[in-house]
Amino acid sequence: MTTSPGRQRACIQQCSDRLGFTLIAEAGDLGVSARRMSPFERPSLSPWLRRPDEYDAIVWSHVDRAVRSVAHMSELIKWGQRNATTLAFGMPEERQPLVVTPRADGDAIRRCMNLAYAAEQESRALSARLTSAHEALRATGRYGGGLAPFGYKKAPHSSGVGWCLTPDPETVTVVHAIVDDVHSGLSLVAIAHKLEAAGVLVPRDRHAQLQGRPTGGRRHGRDFDRFRWTAGSLSRLL
Numbered sequence: 001m002t003t004s005p006g007r008q009r010a011c012i013q014q015c016s017d018r019l020g021f022t023l024i025a026e027a028g029d030l031g032v033s034a035r036r037m038s039p040f041e042r043p044s045l046s047p048w049l050r051r052p053d054e055y056d057a058i059v060w061s062h063v064d065r066a067v068r069s070v071a072h073m074s075e076l077i078k079w080g081q082r083n084a085t086t087l088a089f090g091m092p093e094e095r096q097p098l099v100v101t102p103r104a105d106g107d108a109i110r111r112c113m114n115l116a117y118a119a120e121q122e123s124r125a126l127s128a129r130l131t132s133a134h135e136a137l138r139a140t141g142r143y144g145g146g147l148a149p150f151g152y153k154k155a156p157h158s159s160g161v162g163w164c165l166t167p168d169p170e171t172v173t174v175v176h177a178i179v180d181d182v183h184s185g186l187s188l189v190a191i192a193h194k195l196e197a198a199g200v201l202v203p204r205d206r207h208a209q210l211q212g213r214p215t216g217g218r219r220h221g222r223d224f225d226r227f228r229w230t231a232g233s234l235s236r237l238l
Contacts (some may be wrong), residue, residue, distance in 0.1 A: 005028065005030065005159060007061070008060075008061040008062075008065060009026070010089040010091055011061035011062075012059045012060070012061050014036045014041075014090065015047040015059050015061075015088060015089075015090035015113070016059055016097075018097060019057075019059075019088060019097060019099065020211040021056075021057055021059065021088070021161060022058075024054075024055060025055075027044040027047075027048055028040075028044055028218075029042040029043055029044045029045055033068075033159050034065065034066070034067055034068040034069075034072075034119075035068040035069060035120070035123040036070070038067070038072045038075060039066060039067065039072065039075075039076055039078075040079075042104055044200065045183065049079065052079075052083035052084075053083075055085070056085065056086060056171040057086035057087070057088055057123075058085065058086075058087055058088070059089075059090065060087075060088070060089050060090065061089070061090045061092065062090060062091060062092070062102070062113070062192040063089050063091075063098070063115040063119060064119040064122075065089075066087075066089065066117075066120040067116050068116070068117060068120055068123045068223050069118070069119075069120050070113060070117050070120055072116070073113055073116035074113070077100060077109060077112065078149075080100060080102055081102050081103075081104075083103045085102065086099060086100065086101045086102065087099070087100040087112075088100075089112075091206075098111060098112065098115075100112055100134045107118055108169055108221055110228075126174060131153050141157070141164055142157050142161075142162045142163060142164055143157075143162070143164050143165050147203060147204065147207050148165060148168075148204040148207060148210075149165070149203075150171055150174075150175060150206065151167065151168060151171050151172045151175040152164060152167060152168055152172075153165070153167075153168040153210055154166075154210075168210075168229055169207075171200075171206060174195070174200055175229070175237075177220060178191055178195075178234065178237070178238070179238070181194070184235045184237065187231075188231035188235060189231050192228075192230055192231055192233075193229075195229045196228060196229055200229070201215065201226065201232050202226070202227045202229055202233055203226065203233070203237065204227055205226050215227075
């Protein structure tokens with residue numbers, strides 16, 4: 001279990017108190033990649049960015065919690081200038097928060113851009129290391145972790161070290177049935193309705209079940225006991 005959300009909240013509260021801000025809401029996009037998705041695409045944050053008249057500032061714990069891309073930082077700063085909204089970053093490792101007001105001078109903007117560049121480079125390096133590690137594991141038939149492909153589950157590797165993937169008897173038949181339905185001409189929407197009616201868990205919920213964790217979670221600002229099948233999730237699975 002990660003403690004990062006709690007640390008970020010504490011940093012944001014401290015930054016807000018220091019700047020004399022009153023927090024009115026929280027947007028938390030856990031599990032969303034700041035490298036791949038801009039602030040304007042994130043499920044919890046993006047609705048707030050479409051309503052800038054309802055607040056004066058947005059506070060993040062750190063620049064890399066807001067963006068991990070120079071292009072996204074540039075987009076965010078221009079949005080703040082256009083909507084008269086202050087962007088604030090707690091920066092717990094520094095003496096004071098980094099604040100970019102709508103009329104901020106070049107120094108603050110350059111600082112943000114430099115930090116966004118550093119975060120972008122760090123993300124690329126981490127991605128390259130992970131890709132290399134997963135390739136090495138796959139070469140020896142081992143499973144590197146993460147969400148197992150639907151129809152499979154993790155099992156101890158025959159070498160006695162690490163894990164591998166093995167067919168999941170409870171879902172591999174579902175995969176075969178989905179493929180058969182596609183070949184028969186059934187639409188993905190119809191197949192999704194069929195799976196929902198049968199009570200079949202989506203890949204994410206099945207993974208949680210195998211790990212002994214609760215199904216469902218928070219998405220688009222709403223809590224769900226379990227997630228639903230969609231044409232999009234089926235397309236990714238196939």
